Amino acid sequence: MIKLGIIGTNWITQQFIDAAHATGEYKLTAVYSRTVEKAKDFGKPNGATIFSDNLDEFFANDALDAVYIASPNSLHFEQAMLGIKNDKAVIVEKPIVANIKQMEILRETLEQHPQSRLFEAARQIHQPNFKIIKNQISKLGRIQGATLTYMKYSSRYDAVLAGQEPNVFTLKFAGGALQDLGVYVAYDAVGWFGMPDDVAYYPTLAPTRVDGKGVAILRYPEFDITLNIGKTSNSYLPSEIYGLKDTIVMSNPADLETVSYHDAEGHETLISEKPADNPMISEAADFARVINDPQNEKNDRDYWKWLDLSQNVAKLLYNLRQSGKIVFPDDKK
Numbered sequence: 001m002i003k004l005g006i007i008g009t010n011w012i013t014q015q016f017i018d019a020a021h022a023t024g025e026y027k028l029t030a031v032y033s034r035t036v037e038k039a040k041d042f043g044k045p046n047g048a049t050i051f052s053d054n055l056d057e058f059f060a061n062d063a064l065d066a067v068y069i070a071s072p073n074s075l076h077f078e079q080a081m082l083g084i085k086n087d088k089a090v091i092v093e094k095p096i097v098a099n100i101k102q103m104e105i106l107r108e109t110l111e112q113h114p115q116s117r118l119f120e121a122a123r124q125i126h127q128p129n130f131k132i133i134k135n136q137i138s139k140l141g142r143i144q145g146a147t148l149t150y151m152k153y154s155s156r157y158d159a160v161l162a163g164q165e166p167n168v169f170t171l172k173f174a175g176g177a178l179q180d181l182g183v184y185v186a187y188d189a190v191g192w193f194g195m196p197d198d199v200a201y202y203p204t205l206a207p208t209r210v211d212g213k214g215v216a217i218l219r220y221p222e223f224d225i226t227l228n229i230g231k232t233s234n235s236y237l238p239s240e241i242y243g244l245k246d247t248i249v250m251s252n253p254a255d256l257e258t259v260s261y262h263d264a265e266g267h268e269t270l271i272s273e274k275p276a277d278n279p280m281i282s283e284a285a286d287f288a289r290v291i292n293d294p295q296n297e298k299n300d301r302d303y304w305k306w307l308d309l310s311q312n313v314a315k316l317l318y319n320l321r322q323s324g325k326i327v328f329p330d331d332k333k
């Protein structure tokens with residue numbers, strides 16, 4: 001049983017704990033929060049017995065095998081570093097880092113701590129439908145491009161409009177649309193098509209100077225991919241991948257709930273599987289497989305494949321942000 005610690009006491013942490021417990025491979029053991037009282041309130045109903053408001057003590061605890069980090073984006077790097085230095089398996093919510101330099105430092109630190117493992121909780125790449133789409137793309141023939149749209153109004157934008165600065169809409173906490181919903185479509189693009197040759201990002205800034213929404217163009221040698229992302233409006237458009245005459249259509253580029261294949265004659269075939277109710281179960285099961293048996297050849301191959309993909313996504317997000325002239329305080333450190 002993997003003894004799990006968590007950082008972050010919001011709904012996403014609860015969803016990960018539920019997913020981890022559903023796999024039967026983890027036991028929630030410890031909770032870090034900025035106050036011990038909150039750690040107890042959140043942790044006790046989930047079975048935890050260790051509560052801390054001290055990050056150094058939390059990570060140094062021998063009772064922990066793995067730590068899931070769901071703090072504001074700009075804190076991921078420092079917390080992941082502590083996890084690696086304490087030889088834990090570290091599962092970091094997306095986006096794993098605020099900039100590409102941080103990812104390079106994490107990987108260098110991993111080399112000095114070969115017992116540690118580092119995962120980005122990019123849930124959709126672990127779901128069966130992500131692999132089904134990748135497989136279907138290989139049958140499309142000559143790719144003509146893709147349009148991936150993920151725009152969902154954030155309840156926290158109400159606070160921005162009221163003059164406040166919730167974490168996810170601040171430069172200080174490495175927020176904005178690209179660093180949030182943009183991570184999913186960046187994973188789709190890099191996971192399905194590899195790294196683009198060139199990129200451009202046209203952000204629409206929120207009053208807090210992060211990108212509230214934006215359009216990105218990824219240029220590949222023979223086609224382009226357009227990403228429409230936003231946290232300040234809702235879009236009901238499906239996303240599409242184009243062959244010459246055939247098209248793959250997905251209801252949502254992150255949840256991948258319904259995916260269909262439209263052939264040259266216009267016939268539509270459903271190719272997706274029904275996803276699990278909790279979308280984090282697949283990733284929790286995959287991470288457990290690696291943590292429990294890291295030397296297994298397939299586990300080791302998958303682990304490095306996910307880490308390389310994570311690094312490429314971090315690079316793509318950074319390049320897009322550079323193009324959009326969005327600078328985080330972390331970039332200057």
Ligand SMILES: NC(=O)c1ccc[n+]([C@@H]2O[C@H](COP(=O)([O-])OP(=O)(O)OC[C@H]3O[C@@H](n4cnc5c(N)ncnc54)[C@H](OP(=O)(O)O)[C@@H]3O)[C@@H](O)[C@H]2O)c1
Nearest residue numbers: 008009010012033034035038070071072073093094095167
């Ligand atoms: N995979 C997914 O589907 C998914 C969905 C949502 C979010 N996420 C990711 O999960 C992470 C957390 O997102 P969130 O919306 O939950 O963030 P958040 O509400 O801003 O903060 C998450 C946790 O961090 C702590 N925290 C809040 N403000 C802080 C501050 N100023 N300094 C230090 N700690 C602070 C709080 O825990 P304590 O009060 O206990 O210290 C809070 O529960 C982000 O990286 C986000 O991208 C992923």
